[in-house]
Every structure is written in structure tokens, then in C-alpha cells.
Amino acid sequence: xxxxxxxxxxxxxxxxxxxxxxxxxxxxxxxxxxxxxxxxxxxxxxxxxxxxxxxxxxxxxxxxxxxxxxxxxxxxxxxxxxxxxxxxxxxxxxxxxxxxxxxxxxxxxxxxxxxxxxxxxxxxxxxxxxxxxxxxxxxxxxxxxxxxxxxxxxxxxxxxxxxxxxxxxxxxxxxxxxxxxxxxxxxxxxxxxxxxxxxxxxxxxxxxxxxxxxxxxxxxxxxxxxxxxxxxxxxxxxxxxxxxxxxxxxxxxxxxxxxxxxxxxxxxxxxxxxxxxxxxxxxxxxxxxxxxxxxxxxxxxxxxxxxxxxxxxxxxxxxxxxxxxx
Amino acid sequence: xxxxxxxxxxxxxxxxxxxxxxxxxxxxxxxxxxxxxxxxxxxxxxxxxxxxxxxxxxxxxxxxxxxxxxxxxxxxxxxxxxxxxxxxxxxxxxxxxxxxxxxxxxxxxxxxxxxxxxxxxxxxxxxxxxxxxxxxxxxxxxxxxxxxxxxxxxxxxxxxxxxxxxxxxxxxxxxxxxxxxxxxxxxxxxxxxxxxxxxxxxxxxxxxxxxxxxxxxxxxxxxxxxxxxxxxxxxxxxxxxxxxxxxxxxxxxxxxxxx
Numbered sequence: 001x002x003x004x005x006x007x008x009x010x011x012x013x014x015x016x017x018x019x020x021x022x023x024x025x026x027x028x029x030x031x032x033x034x035x036x037x038x039x040x041x042x043x044x045x046x047x048x049x050x051x052x053x054x055x056x057x058x059x060x061x062x063x064x065x066x067x068x069x070x071x072x073x074x075x076x077x078x079x080x081x082x083x084x085x086x087x088x089x090x091x092x093x094x095x096x097x098x099x100x101x102x103x104x105x106x107x108x109x110x111x112x113x114x115x116x117x118x119x120x121x122x123x124x125x126x127x128x129x130x131x132x133x134x135x136x137x138x139x140x141x142x143x144x145x146x147x148x149x150x151x152x153x154x155x156x157x158x159x160x161x162x163x164x165x166x167x168x169x170x171x172x173x174x175x176x177x178x179x180x181x182x183x184x185x186x187x188x189x190x191x192x193x194x195x196x197x198x199x200x201x202x203x204x205x206x207x208x209x210x211x212x213x214x215x216x217x218x219x220x221x222x223x224x225x226x227x228x229x230x231x232x233x234x235x236x237x238x239x240x241x242x243x244x245x246x247x248x249x250x251x252x253x254x255x256x257x258x259x260x261x262x263x264x265x266x267x268x269x270x271x272x273x274x275x276x277x278x279x280x281x282x283x284x285x286x287x288x289x290x291x292x293x294x295x296x297x298x299x300x301x302x303x304x305x306x307x308x309x310x311x312x313x314x315x316x317x318x319x320x321x322x323x324x325x326x
Numbered sequence: 327x328x329x330x331x332x333x334x335x336x337x338x339x340x341x342x343x344x345x346x347x348x349x350x351x352x353x354x355x356x357x358x359x360x361x362x363x364x365x366x367x368x369x370x371x372x373x374x375x376x377x378x379x380x381x382x383x384x385x386x387x388x389x390x391x392x393x394x395x396x397x398x399x400x401x402x403x404x405x406x407x408x409x410x411x412x413x414x415x416x417x418x419x420x421x422x423x424x425x426x427x428x429x430x431x432x433x434x435x436x437x438x439x440x441x442x443x444x445x446x447x448x449x450x451x452x453x454x455x456x457x458x459x460x461x462x463x464x465x466x467x468x469x470x471x472x473x474x475x476x477x478x479x480x481x482x483x484x485x486x487x488x489x490x491x492x493x494x495x496x497x498x499x500x501x502x503x504x505x506x507x508x509x510x511x512x513x514x515x516x517x518x519x520x521x522x523x524x525x526x527x528x529x530x531x532x533x534x535x536x537x538x539x540x541x542x543x544x545x546x547x548x549x550x551x552x553x554x555x556x557x558x559x560x561x562x563x564x565x566x567x568x569x570x571x572x573x574x575x576x577x578x579x580x581x582x583x584x585x
Contacts, residue, residue: 053423055584078425089416093347094340105336106424108329134347150420 006031006158006189007052012061014047021047023213025061029191029206034184036204037193038308040316044213045193046162052191053083053160066157082156084147086163092136096127096146099135100153107154121149125179141172148179159183161192165199177203197304197316209311216311225302228310229271230259233282236267236296244292251285266295275299330433333426337434341408345442356446359397364389364453367517379522382548390454391544392516395536397446398475399510402482403503405439406490410499413490413583422584432487432580439483440476447475451547459547463554467546470554474561478539481569484576491583515540538564 007029014022022044029035037045050056052063054074062069068076091099097118104114122128125145135143144164151159164180165173180203184190194200200207201221208218217224237244245268249261252270257278260271272278279299286292308316345352368386375385382388409431412418421431451461451468461467486503493499511517513527514536520528531537542561545554 050419053419055419055422075425078423081423083420083423085416085420089420091340091344091417093344098340098343102336102340103424105332106421106426108332154424 005029006033007035007063007065007191009048009052009063010061012048012051012063013059014044014051014056015059016047020213022051022058025210025213025215027208027215027218029189031189032184032187033205034180034190034192034203036200036207037191037210038195038197038200038204038207038304038316039193039210040195043195043210045210047213048210049160049162049191049193053081054078079154080157082151082154082159084144084151084159084161084164086147086166090135090138090143090146093134095132095134096122096138096142096149097131099146099150103150103153109153117153117155118149121152124152125149139172140168141175144168144172144176145179148176152183156188158189158191161190163194164192165194165196173199195316197308201304209308211312217307221304221307224307225304228302228306230273230302231271231275231278232300232302233270233272233275233278234264234267234296234298234300235270235282235286235294236298238293238295239291240266241291244289247289248286248292251289252282255281255285257281330427330430333430334433334437337421337431338437341434341438344408356449359393359400359446359450363396364393364450365457368393368457380519382544386454386457387459387548388519388544389517390450390459390547391540392511392514393454394447394450394471394475394543395478395514395540396511396516397450398443398479398539399482399536400507401439401443401446402479403486403507405435405479405483406486406488407499409435409487410490410493410496414496418584428580428584432576435487436480436483440479443475443479444472447472454547461547462550463546467551467554470558471543471546474539474542474558474565477562477565477569478535481535481565481572484569484572488572488576488579491579510534510536515544535564535568 005028007027009028010026012022012025013020025044025048027035037048039045047056051058052065052070054070054077057071062071064070065077066080068080070077094102100118100121101114104118109117122131125148127142127145127149130138130142135146138146148161148164151161161180165176168176177199180190180192192199192204204221206218206220207224209216209224217227219227235248237248245263248268252258252261252268255278257273258270259273262269262271270278270282272282279297283294283297286294305315308314364386368389371385371389375388377384380388409418412421418431422428448468451459451471461471463470489499489502493502513530514534515531516536520531520537523531538561542554542557545557
């Protein structure tokens with residue numbers, strides 16, 4: 001069982017000063033996937049991450065990394081993982097290269113090997129020119145790249161990234177995503193925490209939505225969105241009397257691709273399987289009903305935010321850096 | 327074992343680099359006790375102090391031991407500050423996610439603080455020397471002063487690190503630090519001998535380990551071996567008990583914080 005999964009977490013719980021930060025949390029991360037822990041600040045995702053990187057002991061439950069218990073075999077786990085901390089966790093007085101040299105010593109990487117790894121990592125994250133500058137002068141994106149280089153130095157099997165693009169500008173964000181995808185192609189299993197919906201949506205193979213210490217939903221972004229019951233078609237009528245809405249609902253219910261119909265203000269919210277056939281048919285149907293005049297038709301794919309709302313009852317206030325909303 | 331030595335040295339090297347990049351702070355850290363206490367205080371009270379009460383040739387030579395131990399006190403109590411910042415910004419977490427021995431971080435801090443303290447003691451004695459204070463017990467005496475200073479420093483650094491791991495915010499840390507340091511100095515024989523204090527202060531100073539340390543360092547500077555040896559012996563007993571207590575408390579705080 002544990003041999004097939006990279007990470008197994010079962011019934012994990014953590015209590016801080018009588019507050020349950022994580023409650024009965026279970027999840028499995030497969031080899032080679034990018035797994036996201038999505039939730040608002042204080043949801044328990046960082047606590048979960050800290051338990052997995054062995055810096056925090058759980059109150060209840062167990063977690064294994066490649067079959068090794070994070071508490072009983074913490075030292076073995078530490079040799080298998082890399083950790084990319086939030087950007088504040090940089091020593092402002094050390095240069096980028098000195099950070100890497102320090103960690104090379106802490107991982108006991110032989111000197112020659114360390115130098116060649118450091119050279120290639122600096123190249124990978126494109127920090128060669130700034131490697132000998134003190135980190136105080138680095139931009140947020142540069143610090144994050146240095147973080148990633150530090151996390152990759154021990155050649156980890158599993159890489160943990162804590163809020164990898166928090167506070168970064170659009171370009172740096174895209175660069176970091178690109179780096180993370182490249183790492184996945186090299187066979188590294190990746191776990192990230194994020195409170196950005198678009199990051200979870202575009203980067204992660206699977207996500208767990210965490211709220212108030214509990215997993216509310218888990219799966220691929222695509223499946224999670226599909227589980228909401230298909231794409232949404234919103235009709236707005238210019239004269240939405242109850243009779244007309246009733247007639248329309250009855251007529252639409254007969255169509256094969258319609259999965260659900262809910263009333264909304266001045267119109268209907270229709271969940272459909274595929275938009276290609278659905279849209280023309282819906283328009284035809286509205287034309288067959290006397291007095292039914294269409295004021296607007298809006299089609300939208302379910303967003304991860306809809307999933308979040310559906311499972312937690314509230315919206316994840318998504319505040320990505322300006323203009324990254326796609 | 328070799329691996330841990332490599333870890334401790336690499337981490338100590340980081341502290342040294344940090345200090346060397348904060349030149350301003352380094353200068354003030356090193357220079358503050360000599361300028362403020364030894365030179366200003368020493369000269370200020372040169373005439374006001376009663377040599378009969380001091381049992382010393384002059385106030386400067388009396389004060390030298392006090393300044394040496396005050397420096398140990400300040401360095402020791404400040405010894406946890408960098409770890410506090412490491413804890414707050416997440417660098418400590420990053421270190422703890424690597425397969426290092428948990429104690430390596432602590433040991434590196436001890437090593438660094440002791441090295442800095444040792445150097446400062448030597449500088450203070452050199453400045454005192456320029457003002458005519460020549461240690462009666464010579465180089466061997468200076469070695470003993472360093473040894474006693476460091477023994478005291480170990481316990482203080484342990485207290486400071488325990489606080490760094492325990493406090494919720496660095497505001498708390500600095501409040502406690504400010505609250506501890508001045509009374510420790512005034513309620514000791516650093517500035518005046520116990521005999522010159524009011525009774526209640528004498529009583530408090532008697533239980534201050536700093537008094538015992540100063541009373542061992544002072545005869546090494548102004549008297550000679552015959553007077554110093556029994557005091558040094560007493561100081562060693564006090565310090566071993568003090569260090570044991572501080573290290574025990576520190577280890578508990580550390581275990582609770584990082585597991």
C-alpha cells in the first residue's frame with residue numbers, strides 16, 4: 001500500500017493550545033504528481049506541511065514519506081525531502097552562493113560534488129550573475145529562486161514548497177510555475193501549499209481543499225469542477241414571470257444534455273454537459289415559448305472558486321497579484 | 327561525530343559571516359563595554375571612589391573585573407537573539423528540515439558567542455592595561471579569567487536561547503532582557519564591593535552568580551594568586567551549579583520548541 005504512494009497521511013491531527021489546527025486529515029500523494037494544499041490563511045495547510053517536513057510533531061495520526069514515518073524515522077525522511085520555505089526565510093547577510101554552500105555542508109555533500117551541483121542549480125534558476133551578491137538586495141522573485149535552488153540541492157525525491165508564489169509579480173510567478181513543471185518532468189514529486197485558486201488550478205495535478213483544519217474536497221481541478229454538475233449557462237430574461245420560467249424549465253428538462261436547472265435572478269442557471277450542442281438548442285427552445293424574450297445568455301466553465309464555495313460555503317478571497325486573473 | 331563537527335562549523339561560519347557583514351553593529355558590540363563602562367565610568371569615579379572601601383589601588387583597576395563580567399553577561403543574554411530572528415523568519419525551520427543533529431544549531435551558537443566573548447575580554451584587559459591596570463597573576467591569570475568568563479557565558483547563553491525558543495514575540499524577549507540585565511549588574515559587586523552596599527542589596531547580591539564570578543576575577547587582576555585561588559574555587563562550584571541549571575532549562579525549552 002505504502003509502496004505505491006509517495007506520501008500517505010492518515011487521520012492526522014494537531015492541537016495547538018487547545019485549538020485544533022488540523023483535524024483527522026487523510027490524503028495520499030502519488031509518485032510524480034504535483035499536489036496542492038489549497039485553503040485560506042490559517043486553514044491548516046502550513047501546519048500539515050510542517051508535519052510532513054518533520055519540523056512539527058502531530059498530536060494524533062501518522063504520516064509517511066516514501067514509507068518512512070515522519071516522527072519515528074524523521075532523520076531518514078529529512079534525507080529524502082527538499083523544502084522551499086517562504087521567501088522571508090533567507091539570511092539577508094549571506095550571498096546566494098553562501099546559502100547553497102551552507103546547505104551543502106549540512107547535507108554533507110562532498111566538496112567537488114557540491115560545487116558542481118551549486119553551479120548547475122544557479123544556472124537552472126538563472127541566478128548565476130547575482131550569486132555573489134548579499135541576499136539583502138534580491139527581489140522577491142530572486143529570493144524565491146534561491147529558495148528553490150536550496151530545496152533542490154540535496155537531490156530530493158519529494159519537494160515541498162510553502163506558498164511558492166506568494167507576493168510575486170506576474171512574470172516571476174509564471175517563471176516559478178515553469179520551474180516547478182520542469183522538476184516534475186524530472187520525476188520529482190511536488191507538494192505545494194497555496195491560497196491562490198489559479199495556481200492550484202493551473203499547476204496542480206490534484207488538490208485538497210482545506211478549510212478550518214479539515215479536507216473538504218480532493219481530486220484533480222478538472223474533476224472537482226466537473227463534480228459541480230457541468231458547465232453553467234446563465235439565461236437572463238427581459239420579462240421573467242413565474243409562468244414563463246416554469247414553461248421554459250419544463251421545455252429544457254427534456255433536452256438530453258441538460259443536467260440540472262436552478263432559478264436565478266431574472267432567469268435560470270442551467271448545468272449542461274457540453275456547450276457546443278447545448279447553446280444552440282437552448283436558444284431554440286426559448287424561441288418556442290410565447291413571451292419569452294432573451295435579454296442575455298452567459299456561458300461559463302465552473303471555476304475552482306465555485307468548487308470552494310460549494311464545499312466550504314464561502315468564497316476563498318482570491319487576491320492574486322494584479323492582472324493575473326485569466 | 328565528524329558529521330556533526332562539520333555541521334557546527336558550517337553554522338558557526340554563518341554567524342561569523344553575518345557579524346562581519348554588519349560592521350556597524352560589530353563595532354558597537356565590541357566597543358560599547360570599553361568605551362562606556364571602562365573608560366567613562368572608570369575615569370568618572372576615579373576620584374569619587376574611596377580606595378579604602380574598594381580595597382584596590384584605584385577605581386579603574388577595581389572596575390576592570392566588573393566590566394569583564396558585564397561583557398560576559400551582555401553577550402550571553404544577547405546570545406539567543408539571532409536564533410530568535412531565525413525562528414521568526416523561518417530560517418530555523420529550514421535548518422530543521424535538513425538531516426542535521428538537532429543540537430548542532432545550539433552548539434554553533436555557543437561556540438560563536440564564546441569566541442566573541444573571549445576576544446572582548448582580551449580587548450577589555452588590553453584597554454585597562456593602557457590605563458595602567460596590570461593583572462597581578464599574569465598570563466596564566468588571564469587564561470583563568472577567560473575560562474571563568476566562558477563558564478558563566480555558557481549558562482547565560484543557554485538562558486537566552488531558552489527564552490528565544492519560548493517567547494511568543496521578540497518584543498517579549500527584549501523586555502525580559504532589559505529587565506534582567508541592569509539589576510544583575512547593580513545587584514552584584516561589579517561597580518562597588520558588597521561591603522559598601524546597604525544590607526538588603528548585599529543580601530540580594532549574595533545570591534547573584536555574577537557576584538561570585540566578579541569576586542574571582544577581581545583578585546586575579548588586583549591581588550594575586552594567594553587571594554584569588556579560594557575565590558576561583560568558589561566561583562567554579564557556583565558556576566557548575568549555575569550552568570547545570572541553565573543547560574537543563576535550555577534543553578527543555580529547545581526540545582519543546584523543535585522536538
